[in-house]
Amino acid sequence: MRVADQADPGYVEAYGMLGGGSASKSLGKLTKIGPDAWQSTGGLKYVGLDNNGLNRVGHVMRHTVPGGTGFSVFSVPRNQVIELLDEAYLSPSRRPVPGDPAAFITPMGRTIGTSGENAVRLILRPGTTEVISAYPVNYP
Amino acid sequence: MKIWCPRCNQGWVTGAQIKSTNERVSVCEECEAAWANEKSINFETFVDMSTMLKAKGLSGNWSDLLVDKEQGS
Numbered sequence: 001m002r003v004a005d006q007a008d009p010g011y012v013e014a015y016g017m018l019g020g021g022s023a024s025k026s027l028g029k030l031t032k033i034g035p036d037a038w039q040s041t042g043g044l045k046y047v048g049l050d051n052n053g054l055n056r057v058g059h060v061m062r063h064t065v066p067g068g069t070g071f072s073v074f075s076v077p078r079n080q081v082i083e084l085l086d087e088a089y090l091s092p093s094r095r096p097v098p099g100d101p102a103a104f105i106t107p108m109g110r111t112i113g114t115s116g117e118n119a120v121r122l123i124l125r126p127g128t129t130e131v132i133s134a135y136p137v138n139y140p
Numbered sequence: 141m142k143i144w145c146p147r148c149n150q151g152w153v154t155g156a157q158i159k160s161t162n163e164r165v166s167v168c169e170e171c172e173a174a175w176a177n178e179k180s181i182n183f184e185t186f187v188d189m190s191t192m193l194k195a196k197g198l199s200g201n202w203s204d205l206l207v208d209k210e211q212g213s
Binding site for chain 2: 048049050051052070071072099100102103121123125126132133135
């Protein structure tokens, strides 16, 4: 395994996942664990490609660019999104979405979305820590 | 008819065909919620795409599917 660097394909290097933002130096760092697969220091895995050929980091990073009505967008800098997701995943405030055992909402106690969203919704592969998607939501 | 995903509220549900069986399925390109019956697309009835495909002995990835070209976001 190695830490993500400029040799990694796709969006990982483009968004500078080398330890990320300032809130916590221990979160938000990605390590390559296989082809199109990374693991964050918080324990989340980003594995495989989406239907458009983006790796899972790139898929999540779509939520840093306005995508039309109903598509929520993170207000934090791109190079702090992975760190934010680590924080959301590890937070004791994280709770399952009723009726959806692979989805979780974490109230963040601050605005993290461009429309004032204050929580992160994580969608994982069932029974794993593999991220399918993550985006800002309002809570409650 | 395109349907906004009732699970994640962040993407469109697109039609697709399982390559190996020719079965029709509907899948959200954002959260990979999947439905075997396109007439019953709602939050209560979704299953995870990889779970659905692996139960059929497949990889669980998008490469198992032929996605309809005319749909999607």
